[in-house]
Amino acid sequence: MTPEQKNVLIDHLDESLRGKATATLEEVIGNDPEAEKEWNYLRLAVDAVKEAGLYQEVSAARTAWKAESGIAATSATAKSAARTTTAAPTNTTAKVRSLYRVSLRAAAVILIIAASTAIYKYLSVSSGSLYDRYYSGYNLNTTRGAGDTDPVMEAYNAKDWTTVRQLAATAKTRTNQTDFLAGMACLEQKQYDEAISHFEQIIAVNTHAGTDLYQDEAEYYLAISWLAHRNVNEAMPILEKIRADRHHKYHEKVEKMSFFDLRLAQYKENK
Amino acid sequence: MKAEVTYTDAELIEAISEGTELNRAIQFIYRQHAEATSSFIRHYGGSEQDADDIFQDAVVAFIDVVKKGKFRMESNVRTFLASIAKNCWFNELKKRERAGNRNKQFEMSRPQDEPDVAEHINELERKKQLRDLVDGLGESCRKILLLFYYENMTMREILYHLPYENEQVVRNKKYKCLQQLTVLIKDNPAVARQMQEIIK
DSSP states (O other): OHHHHHHHHHHHTTOOHHHHHHHHHHHHHHHHHHHHHHHHHHHHHHHHHHHHHHHHHHHHHHHHHHHHHHHHHHHHHHHHHHHHHHTOOSSSSSHHHHHHHHHHHHHHHHHHHHHHHHHHHHOOHHHHHHHHHHHOOOOOGOOSSSSOOOHHHHHHHTTHHHHHHHHHHOOOSHHHHHHHHHHHHHTTOOOHHHHHHHHHHHHHHHHHHHHTTTTTHHHHHHHHHHHHTTTTHHHHHHHHHHHOTTTTHHHHHHHTHHHHHHHHHHHHHOO | OOOOOOOOHHHHHHHHHHOOTHHHHHHHHHHHHHHHHHHHHHHHTHHHHHHHHHHHHHHHHHHHHHTTTOTTTSSSSHHHHHHHHHHHHHHEEEETTHHHHHHHHHHHHHOOTTTOOOOHHHHHHHHHHHHHHHHSSSHHHHHHHIIIISSSOOOOHHHHHHHOSSHHHHHHHHHHHHHHHHHHHHHHHHHHHHHHHOOO
């Protein structure tokens, strides 16, 4: 069979053929042993892909479960230690009372520590502190390698942020890459409004052209820019979207973020 | 804190069959059944890694059986998973040629009413070989096929996730990748032989 004929079989397998074509192909598969064989191999290949997908999904659940049970084991050990402490044999009423007092004191200390931690957390968490915690620069060399002679890239690699911004502003043709590097340079120079407009420009261009060049990068750093701009309300939907999209380049990074802290900062901001 | 969803056996079967809550269902299976099964494997000489691997295989087999509508409700989910895991571990021990007494102990530990899972165990071996072939594809092929056939994404949606110019480019790439996979299957004598048997 020619590759084109195989492609028609694939279309039939994907149920993308219509009407007469389907009936004809059914007939071909029924009467031509070679076509039937190829058809069966294709079905097996699709089964294999589905199997690999399922295995990958179960594997992810396994990893999550291991992480969860690790946490549970730690907490169980702590509880068990606590039980051992409180269940120490006591023979006299005095000892029981003493233990009771000790437990009360321990509970009070724990309560004070917990309250202090909560107050400290509330006071210290802000969009600015979250930005400081989660911002890390973009390393050009490790991602898109082509075009090392590009002056904007050269300036970016040299961390010459002012030149990056100047070159991007005067560039004859504006590309997503130029916009992205200019946005990053603005972030480095704490010009958050400008950074936001560069990243938004990339997303708008991609939406309009149906492309995805620097889309993931722009989305992530747009959220980070909003945090820097002390506007968690704008950052949250973008971060939620990245967290929900397993295929997003920054999915893992966002998953590691503390959404509790982000929501706390959002609460403070909305007050 | 995330709310944990719980299922009865019947609800679990329904969730897996419909496929809408598959991820939650898998997480529930792990929370509910992994520890008991894993401790059995460890009891019979398996390491923690062995126990995890075997339970993962059991979960995949279970989902596969449910999706094909072959799960019979007379054995409950826990028994079925345990049975698959035990048999997998038994096979693994045999492979490692250090069965000895453990096999005998194992055989003695099998309850009379345990479901017959031999058919599913054979299927597991075949599936593993197929999975290895998919892993043998390049990353871009693997990804595009998974997005289309497992995640059921359209060409347009795939375009959003992968750096291709347009839907036609994605479609052509998918043709090539699937054909590449069939070549790998044909070139694998063990899988091709099984295929011949299925065709017969």
